[in-house]
Amino acid sequence: MENYLIPGFRFYPTEEELISFYLQHKLEDDGDDDLKQAMDQIIPILDIYNFNPWDLPRNLQVIMKGF
Template sequence: MEEQLVPGFRFYPTEEELVGYYLQHKLLNPLDDRFSRIIPVVNIYEHDPWQLP
């Protein structure tokens, strides 16, 4: 079930939130797709530096 966000909603986590919650959960639950939508996996060797998201 995907949540619908209101128009204008922005996601601006702090560095502490990224490391303390999202990245930790992403590492502990690699099969959980919810965190891959927030922190995508990008192969940096397939892109030039100016093309990285």
């Protein structure tokens, strides 16, 4: 059975909760390749020192194209 929220209930995580959840799972190496791949799509790895600051938004759009 799928988990559904009751009518009128909303899910509003704080930015801190979202970041800590995703970063924790991204940094942990639990051997789950599917989860690691999903985390790499949600929080892409980009070496910012290889780009000029004004090029970063364009590069991020290319990486995040699927979202």
